[in-house]
Amino acid sequence: MSWSSADIPDQRGRVAVVTGANSGLGLETARQLAARGAHIVLAARNQHTARAAVASIESEVPGASLEIISVDLGVQTSVREAARRITAGHPRLDLLINNAGVMAGSEARTVDGYERQLGVDHLGHWTLTGLLLPNLLGAADPRVVTVTSMARHLGQELDKANPHLTGRYDPWRAYGQAKLANFHFALGLHRLFGSTGVRAASLVAHPGAARTNLTTATVQDSGTALTARLLDHATGTLGQSAKAGALPQLRAATDPAARSGELYAPLLVGRGRPVSRPILRRIHTDRAIDTLWEVSERETGVRIDESTLLTSGDSR
Template sequence: MFWTIDDIPDQTGRTAVVTGANGGLGLESTRALAGAGAHVVMAARNQEKAETARRDVLATHPQASLEVVPLDLGSLASVAEAADAIRARHERIDVLMLNAGVMAMPEGRTVDGFETQLGINVLGHWALLSHLLPVVVTTPGARVVTLSSIAQHQGHPLDPADPHLRGGYDAWRQYGNTKLAMRHLAQGLQARFEDAGVDALAVPAHPGYTNSDLQSTTAHAGGGGRLGPFYDKAADLVGMSVPRGALSQLRAATDPRARAGVIYGPLLAVSGPPVAKPLVRPGSADAVRRLWQVAERETGLPVDPAAVVRPR
């Protein structure tokens, strides 16, 4: 039997933080986690859209426990404010789902001067993780889920000399780089959890080819060139539904048998039920090192579980 939403264990008493919870995969993950009894912190930039999403979940699950926290991953100040609000209200984070992201955006800069895709997909999530890490490491059995993509296979490890691709920007290349970096974030974090003796699990997941609003946003933004409208139309024709696409990250977040060293994704890569596949790619240790170097330098924030559990 394949894993479905019905296999999510009872989440009563657990707290989940989901970025990008106001639409697409984040909204469906919120719906599933809340439906299973979790209190879900919906972290999202567009507050009007987030409130609509909250009401949508309540229409499905009237007893759902939800709260909305403003979060703009393109602003380190906003990330810090969101983390402060979450830490002030919650003593545990059982699931930290780093879901939000943009795809193949035209070259641009966040308010902190980061290339847009790197800033939102990676550095904003890195900063949120850094701020919330003290809560995560003290929550027994916590899960950190990072959202990668099949585009990781076209990506390259971040180049510390030019992570923003200022020497020659390509929207799809940078998208692949950032999605590979999110996989490396899970790998590096898991190794650090183990070194620090922390009872937590970091697991990457990807949704295959899902007909979410990601494709339409890319098409309208124009950064993906001719491929943007093509992928948008193809997703309408052959993409999985959003509830099906969200199953991989939900399994990574809730399956009691989830383990390190795998990535959760559709059986047939682009479609199918969620399964665990081994993480096999040469050079991962160096790639993780480069990610840590870039992210710490750019954000000024560490991600070091050992320093949290064994402060000097």
């Protein structure tokens, strides 16, 4: 059965946090949720584009309930401050959509010393999710949706001794590792929710080959004309718009039939209507999740485990 933004249920009374809501997939996600009545927390680093995003949404959705929270996912202190502000303002959160990210590009480190893509795409979201969980678990039907990518197939599970690829950096390997971390994070959170019996869902989504500001910037920063042509062809010819690319994460976030642990993606991989796709569980998936948890807790100091869930308010 076809699914579109018209199928999003009434979201009035619900609070949704969307990272990277100032552009691309995040903006389209925020726009559609606002149109269904949700209060949207636009969590974004660039405040100028965040204000432009608010204006864009308000022009299409008069009376939209919106607020901006400044966050730089590449700076752990910024993530912690954003989480503090969000939890102070919203004792109950219904949706967290871990959407923001950076793609490929030259080697760089965050201020905390993380490889930039792992730091922004995964570790920033790890900390944000961990700190928002108490408020999420107070909702009736809380969901965490983490956005991955087809590029996860280029990645390998984290190396405990060298998660930041020191001396072994390749932009696409690093991006693949970060997006595989997103994938394993969603599955690990689902596993944890199940083992503790909390009423919460963790789902994962990917947009296919969506043409967004992120892919455009990657084309411009790819370094070679061949890579630029290949990326441009993949997103322009084989892919789809940001509006269509946002549908998998919107379905994961709102479809009453969606279940924790599911992956939502375009029907034709790169493009098409959003559908639940099978997750091919390899024998080492649980080991990779365990490694991700160990590295993430070590790097950030934020624990996400049974003890933290079971002490997070009335979550059962």
